[in-house]
Amino acid sequence: MSKSKTPVLEVRGLHATVEGEEILQGVDLSIQAGEMHVLMGPNGSGKSTLTNVLAGREGYEITAGEILLDGQNLAVLSPEERAWAGLFLGFQYPSAVEGLANTTFLREVVNGKRKREGKEPLDPLAFLRVLREEIAKIPMPEHLIRRNLNVGFSGGEKKLNEILQLALLEPRLAVLDETDSGLDLDALRNVASAIHRQRTPERSFLLITHYQRLIGALEVAPDRVHIFARGKIVRSGDAKLAEQLEQQGYDALISEAA
Amino acid sequence: MTDLATLFPAGSGLDPRRSEALMAAQALGLPSAQDEAWRWSGLAGRLAVLVSSESSSVAKGQGEVLAGRQEDAGIVLHGRNIEKHSLVEGLKLNQQEVCAPFMQLVAQARHGEKNPFPLVAAGLAENSFLLEVASGQKIRQPQKITLTNASTPTHAACLVRLDEGAELDLIWRIAPAQTPTAQAALINYGLAIEAGAGSRLRLLLAEEEVPDGFVSGGLALSLGEAAQIEILRCGNGQRFSRLELDANLCGQDSYLRFRGAESLSDAKDSQQSGRHSETVLRVLHKAVRSRSSLLCKTAVGSHGDHIFQGRAEIAEGAKEVEAAMTSKALLLSDTAKSRNKPELEICHDDVACSHGVAVSDLQPDMLFYLRSRGLDEVSARRAVVSGFLREAVQDDAVLDEDLFVQQAQAALEASLLQFVSSGELT
Ligand SMILES: Nc1ncnc2c1ncn2[C@@H]1O[C@H](COP(=O)(O)OP(=O)(O)OP(=O)(O)O)[C@@H](O)[C@H]1O
Numbered sequence: 001m002s003k004s005k006t007p008v009l010e011v012r013g014l015h016a017t018v019e020g021e022e023i024l025q026g027v028d029l030s031i032q033a034g035e036m037h038v039l040m041g042p043n044g045s046g047k048s049t050l051t052n053v054l055a056g057r058e059g060y061e062i063t064a065g066e067i068l069l070d071g072q073n074l075a076v077l078s079p080e081e082r083a084w085a086g087l088f089l090g091f092q093y094p095s096a097v098e099g100l101a102n103t104t105f106l107r108e109v110v111n112g113k114r115k116r117e118g119k120e121p122l123d124p125l126a127f128l129r130v131l132r133e134e135i136a137k138i139p140m141p142e143h144l145i146r147r148n149l150n151v152g153f154s155g156g157e158k159k160l161n162e163i164l165q166l167a168l169l170e171p172r173l174a175v176l177d178e179t180d181s182g183l184d185l186d187a188l189r190n191v192a193s194a195i196h197r198q199r200t201p202e203r204s205f206l207l208i209t210h211y212q213r214l215i216g217a218l219e220v221a222p223d224r225v226h227i228f229a230r231g232k233i234v235r236s237g238d239a240k241l242a243e244q245l246e247q248q249g250y251d252a253l254i255s256e257a258a
Numbered sequence: 259m260t261d262l263a264t265l266f267p268a269g270s271g272l273d274p275r276r277s278e279a280l281m282a283a284q285a286l287g288l289p290s291a292q293d294e295a296w297r298w299s300g301l302a303g304r305l306a307v308l309v310s311s312e313s314s315s316v317a318k319g320q321g322e323v324l325a326g327r328q329e330d331a332g333i334v335l336h337g338r339n340i341e342k343h344s345l346v347e348g349l350k351l352n353q354q355e356v357c358a359p360f361m362q363l364v365a366q367a368r369h370g371e372k373n374p375f376p377l378v379a380a381g382l383a384e385n386s387f388l389l390e391v392a393s394g395q396k397i398r399q400p401q402k403i404t405l406t407n408a409s410t411p412t413h414a415a416c417l418v419r420l421d422e423g424a425e426l427d428l429i430w431r432i433a434p435a436q437t438p439t440a441q442a443a444l445i446n447y448g449l450a451i452e453a454g455a456g457s458r459l460r461l462l463l464a465e466e467e468v469p470d471g472f473v474s475g476g477l478a479l480s481l482g483e484a485a486q487i488e489i490l491r492c493g494n495g496q497r498f499s500r501l502e503l504d505a506n507l508c509g510q511d512s513y514l515r516f517r518g519a520e521s522l523s524d525a526k527d528s529q530q531s532g533r534h535s536e537t538v539l540r541v542l543h544k545a546v547r548s549r550s551s552l553l554c555k556t557a558v559g560s561h562g563d564h565i566f567q568g569r570a571e572i573a574e575g576a577k578e579v580e581a582a583m584t585s586k587a588l589l590l591s592d593t594a595k596s597r598n599k600p601e602l603e604i605c606h607d608d609v610a611c612s613h614g615v616a617v618s619d620l621q622p623d624m625l626f627y628l629r630s631r632g633l634d635e636v637s638a639r640r641a642v643v644s645g646f647l648r649e650a651v652q653d654d655a656v657l658d659e660d661l662f663v664q665q666a667q668a669a670l671e672a673s674l675l676q677f678v679s680s681g682e683l684t
Pocket residue numbers: 018019023041042043044045046047048049050092
């Protein structure tokens with residue numbers, strides 16, 4: 001990948017506070033088009049905070065630094081504008097919305113995107129065909145689309161629903177926060193290949209995970225692995241870094257870096 | 259406080275039975291904040307403003323409707339003012355017979371609570387009537403009755419009688435006048451329902467927005483053996499609205515289902531902002547294996563004031579009863595109010611009862627999740643509010659060709675639009 005191009009995501013010297021407490025303490029990260037980066041780090045180190053700051057969640061305040069998506073400053077955009085700009089966040093804990101049928105929601109999301117692209121909206125039947133194709137590819141149990149959005153879904157089912165949304169939204173940058181947590185072994189393999197299928201030369205990924213097994217299940221090794229601790233990236237390397245981490249644990253690698 | 263006799267004088271044209279109903283109402287007197295069921299919906303300063311200046315026009319209003327001249331007010335069935343003939347085979351309309359059985363039913367249903375309004379309705383109704391479905395008759399076409407707001411009070415009293423095995427779908431609609439009236443006015447209705455053995459009634463109470471409306475609805479139900487009554491109430495908010503339901507489950511295996519989806523948004527014109535809505539549901543299980551399931555969902559806007567009082571009472575000897583009662587309110591702003599009081603009174607053990615209350619705000623997490631998928635803020639709020647209200651109808655088996663279900667969905671959509679047009683989702 002040529003480094004002269006504008007990266008898809010560029011995070012520079014990012015500091016952010018949550019409820020007055022500084023959680024992000026100088027994050028630097030640059031992801032080029034088509035690249036897949038992995039972010040690993042101890043519980044509470046600030047990984048999800050980073051994703052929330054990227055996606056513009058209320059209450060997360062940027063105190064220094066910047067975030068650029070395709071060169072565009074994200075900080076001034078609302079969460080939906082960031083989505084329109086091509087950001088997709090797969091949530092660690094997706095919300096459930098009672099009374100909102102999953103299909104209705106997904107169709108609204110897809111038709112909203114089509115409208116912005118100047119395309120005709122899909123009628124319910126046409127959309128159902130698209131939806132059936134996508135869930136068959138993952139695969140995901142079909143009854144889940146007839147239920148209300150994430151209501152009563154198991155942890156793993158919620159994650160499959162996130163992958164479905166990723167497939168339907170075709171973002172520029174997908175940030176997946178522990179999408180592998182809570183998945184059984186088969187589902188983990190399926191999700192790994194679903195993620196692989198979503199890769200294109202234009203689309204970039206930031207995968208957050210605690211486990212080497214997701215990385216091992218990917219058909220193509222990630223381009224970079226970063227270790228996140230105390231609110232910033234303390235070490236970066238290739239896929240081998242994840243293996244090393246699996247063997248030695250965070251303490252060894254983080255203190256080595258410090 | 260103003261007394262009932264001055265508010266609703268018995269006109270000279272009333273027949274003896276109607277006078278009797280009105281006298282009974284006057285004997286009860288106007289409820290005050292001391293009456294438990296009215297403690298949050300005191301009438302002081304409310305009712306007097308609405309009707310005192312109009313008292314002389316009550317009789318006039320009646321005269322006009324009876325003479326068939328008033329187009330905008332009164333009771334309309336299938337687009338026509340009700341007349342003394344049957345519009346659908348198997349359905350009888352009878353204005354004469356109503357008062358006595360109506361009074362009896364209303365009296366039966368009250369557990370010593372004070373609500374004179376249904377009796378006032380029976381006494382003063384411009385058109386009180388009986389809808390009777392004969393034994394074994396199944397009326398497929400939903401029957402629609404519309405009460406329109408007018409500058410004079412509208413009183414309606416209806417007795418619905420389902421004989422053994424009869425079936426009926428009824429749509430009871432409160433609507434604003436087509437030509438907006440200058441003033442707020444009262445719509446007061448009493449609906450008494452006798453469901454005979456094995457009969458089935460589906461009732462849609464569709465209360466459209468009447469910005470200045472003052473609506474009082476009184477429902478008295480009596481269910482015979484294996485009778486089923488399913489009520490869906492979709493409310494768009496009036497300035498003051500009070501629904502009081504008393505159900506007597508007298509027959510074994512009888513079943514009452516009540517679902518409410520109500521939006522108390524802010525009025526479009528800022529002068530009259532605010533919606534007060536109170537729902538009082540009282541269910542008395544008298545028979546073995548009788549079941550009731552009540553769920554009220556209310557979305558409350560910034561000037562909304564929501565009150566739910568529910569009471570399930572299970573009589574001695576009524577074994578294997580199932581009674582569930584839930585009120586859920588979604589507050590759209592810090593100033594929105596919701597007060598809930600569910601109560602249960604059981605005389606023995608052999609019952610499955612539950613009651614619950616949930617009052618919540620619009621969850622920022624939920625909105626953020628939806629917005630991160632590209633829904634703008636208004637759409638995200640709309641999706642959450644609509645989902646919230648929809649839960650009230652969701653476990654209905656939805657048959658698209660079912661006219662009744664279509665009407666119910668339309669009523670629900672209308673209550674959602676209320677929030678969109680009032681700009682409260684922004
Ligand atoms: N809304 C909040 N209010 C207060 N503290 C918060 C909030 N969100 C995050 N934090 C704190 O910020 C720190 C980082 O949390 P974060 O969720 O980003 O960690 P993480 O790296 O994603 O951990 P995990 O691996 O367990 O998911 C934690 O100490 C957490 O308690």
